[in-house]
Amino acid sequence: MTRAATGGSALAAGAGLPPSGVTVGGAEVGLSAETPAPPRPAGPWYRQMAGLPWILPALVVSVGVLYYCIGYTGFISTLKWDGASPQADRVGAGNYVRMVNDPIFWRALQHTAVFFLVTFAVQVLLGMTFAVILHSQVRLRVLYKVLVFVPVVIAPATTAPVFRQVYAPDGQLNAVLGFLGLPDTNAWLANGTTAMLVVMTVQIWQSTGINFVLYYAAMSQIDTEILEAARLDGASNLRVVGSIIWPGVRGTTLAIAILTAIGSLKTFDIPFLITTGGPSYSTEFLGTQIYRVSVALSQVGYGAALSIVLLVLALLMAVALNLAGKERGASRA
Amino acid sequence: MLELRSRRSRLLVQLLVTLLVAPFVFPLVAMVQGSLAGAGWGNYRTVLSLDLLPRFFLNSALIAAGVIVIVLACTLTAAFGFSKLPLRGREVFFWLLLACLTLPEVVLLAPLFATVTAAGAYNTLWAVIIPVAALQIPFAVLLARNFVDGIPTELVEAARVDGASTWRAFVHVVAPLTKPIVAAVVVLVFISSWNGYLFPLLFLQTPEQQTITLVPQFFVGRYNNDQTKVLAAAVVTALPVIIAYVCFQRFFERGLAAGALK
Numbered sequence: 160m161t162r163a164a165t166g167g168s169a170l171a172a173g174a175g176l177p178p179s180g181v182t183v184g185g186a187e188v189g190l191s192a193e194t195p196a197p198p199r200p201a202g203p204w205y206r207q208m209a210g211l212p213w214i215l216p217a218l219v220v221s222v223g224v225l226y227y228c229i230g231y232t233g234f235i236s237t238l239k240w241d242g243a244s245p246q247a248d249r250v251g252a253g254n255y256v257r258m259v260n261d262p263i264f265w266r267a268l269q270h271t272a273v274f275f276l277v278t279f280a281v282q283v284l285l286g287m288t289f290a291v292i293l294h295s296q297v298r299l300r301v302l303y304k305v306l307v308f309v310p311v312v313i314a315p316a317t318t319a320p321v322f323r324q325v326y327a328p329d330g331q332l333n334a335v336l337g338f339l340g341l342p343d344t345n346a347w348l349a350n351g352t353t354a355m356l357v358v359m360t361v362q363i364w365q366s367t368g369i370n371f372v373l374y375y376a377a378m379s380q381i382d383t384e385i386l387e388a389a390r391l392d393g394a395s396n397l398r399v400v401g402s403i404i405w406p407g408v409r410g411t412t413l414a415i416a417i418l419t420a421i422g423s424l425k426t427f428d429i430p431f432l433i434t435t436g437g438p439s440y441s442t443e444f445l446g447t448q449i450y451r452v453s454v455a456l457s458q459v460g461y462g463a464a465l466s467i468v469l470l471v472l473a474l475l476m477a478v479a480l481n482l483a484g485k486e487r488g489a490s491r492a
Numbered sequence: 493m494l495e496l497r498s499r500r501s502r503l504l505v506q507l508l509v510t511l512l513v514a515p516f517v518f519p520l521v522a523m524v525q526g527s528l529a530g531a532g533w534g535n536y537r538t539v540l541s542l543d544l545l546p547r548f549f550l551n552s553a554l555i556a557a558g559v560i561v562i563v564l565a566c567t568l569t570a571a572f573g574f575s576k577l578p579l580r581g582r583e584v585f586f587w588l589l590l591a592c593l594t595l596p597e598v599v600l601l602a603p604l605f606a607t608v609t610a611a612g613a614y615n616t617l618w619a620v621i622i623p624v625a626a627l628q629i630p631f632a633v634l635l636a637r638n639f640v641d642g643i644p645t646e647l648v649e650a651a652r653v654d655g656a657s658t659w660r661a662f663v664h665v666v667a668p669l670t671k672p673i674v675a676a677v678v679v680l681v682f683i684s685s686w687n688g689y690l691f692p693l694l695f696l697q698t699p700e701q702q703t704i705t706l707v708p709q710f711f712v713g714r715y716n717n718d719q720t721k722v723l724a725a726a727v728v729t730a731l732p733v734i735i736a737y738v739c740f741q742r743f744f745e746r747g748l749a750a751g752a753l754k
Contacts, residue, residue: 213573231603314687
């Protein structure tokens with residue numbers, strides 16, 4: 160197996176497609192564990208590069224555009240520039256020095272970390288619970304599944320006004336709390352801590368469906384004979400979940416951890432549309448900071464420096480994803 | 493997974509799952525309820541009578557269609573090239589693509605803006621289509637290459653022995669076998685381009701060019717922050733995707749689970 164093939168199939172497995180093959184729309188996706196050896200380059204050079212014209216469109220559109228943009232961002236990050244005027248001063252590493260001394264940048268990083276920990280823990284708990292229960296004998300399983308998954312397909316931009324309404328002082332959440340006899344005058348979006356909680360709950364609402372489907376698929380792969388044997392030995396439901404199901408879906412949990420980490424770094428739509436990063440930067444993420452600095456403040460150079468840092472963090476996550484996939488591949492062998 | 497022998501335990505679990513699902517339904521109920529407040533169905537009449545509304549839908553559909561066509565064309569050929577043809581430096585090229593797998597779109601903000609303006613593409617749909625396609629291709633290629641790797645190379649060789657060109661082997665042998673992965677890629681790309689917000693916000697200036705994700709803002713400006721109409725607009729824009737999902741549940745769940753990486 161080639162290095163990339165290992166990484167590739169592990170990634171697919173991480174995304175819920177076991178390498179042994181999973182059916183998508185009736186046919187096999189993901190594939191046999193043995194990747195067939197690709198045709199070996201031989202003969203004159205133009206024969207050895209016969210595949211190049213075939214991969215060229217993808218390379219031009221994707222690698223061309225993206226690498227050009229990344230290089231351009233790197234260049235801009237050494238400038239003091241408003242993005243429009245022909246006047247751009249070279250400041251070397253000045254923007255990076257400013258970043259290190261910028262408390263909002265550190266707060267954004269901290270928010271990303273906390274956001275990741277909370278959304279990950281809650282989504283794993285919810286995703287596991289839904290998957291376990293909907294694999295059991297309950298009624299209306301399809302309905303529950305659809306209801307949990309619907310938020311995944313709706314645009315955050317579409318639901319943002321709804322959440323602003325729900326969490327408003329005279330909104331539906333306070334109405335429900337009042338109905339239950341609890342304090343009902345909370346200004347959820349005006350307080351830094353609760354505003355962060357709002358952003359987290361919206362993210363959890365939005366992406367639990369995906370994690371549930373990943374767990375649901377992973378649990379279908381667990382050997383039912385082991386479950387039956389455990390039952391015969393008198394294992395309780397809790398014991399089965401803790402000792403058989405949880406270890407059985409460990410790989411999925413690992414994949415979800417990394418996917419959630421990447422998602423946390425990319426967070427933009429939800430805080431931007433619901434809290435605009437406020438109040439007083441308490442829901443600022445790298446994405447919203449880059450937008451605010453580059454567009455609202457027209458400090459494109461500084462925004463580019465922040466972008467480069469975000470880019471490096473995202474790349475590290477891609478490497479982590481790949482290493483985790485390899486570890487899983489090794490433990491499986 | 494759980495063994496629920498007694499009626500009581502079955503009822504308890506049913507109750508538990510209902511309680512857990514309730515918060516997921518709550519915002520949707522609040523959305524519909526809010527959209528019917530004030531003028532009631534009149535809010536929908538106002539929203540639907542807006543002559544620009546079909547335009548928003550059309551723009552979103554055109555963007556999604558453009559992205560899907562570009563991504564599929566690039567992805568299937570690339571998967572075939574990577575998997576079935578001799579290629580020196582194969583893995584280097586593959587890694588160049590894979591490195592872009594986790595790229596956050598906000599990182600491209602400044603250079604794209606400068607490039608789009610310089611190319612005169614500002615306020616055209618292309619300014620959104622090309623960057624979105626570029627960001628979708630790496631993952632689509634990863635999925636498709638894994639899939640095409642599973643198609644026996646002998647099939648391609650047999651076609652070549654029978655005198656077919658590489659192109660004909662691709663069109664008549666490999667492409668027809670890739671339907672399942674095409675379905676997954678289409679769902680994935682459709683959802684991320686249809687729901688995309690940042691690029692339309694940045695590059696589409698006039699209402700005639702804007703997409704459905706910008707509709708709430710448009711209504712906030714137009715109706716002086718009349719929440720009921722904004723929520724009615726939210727329902728109208730969310731409905732088509734929800735209906736599409738309910739009709740093609742399996743495709744959506746599998747496609748998006750495969751693409752959870754995004």
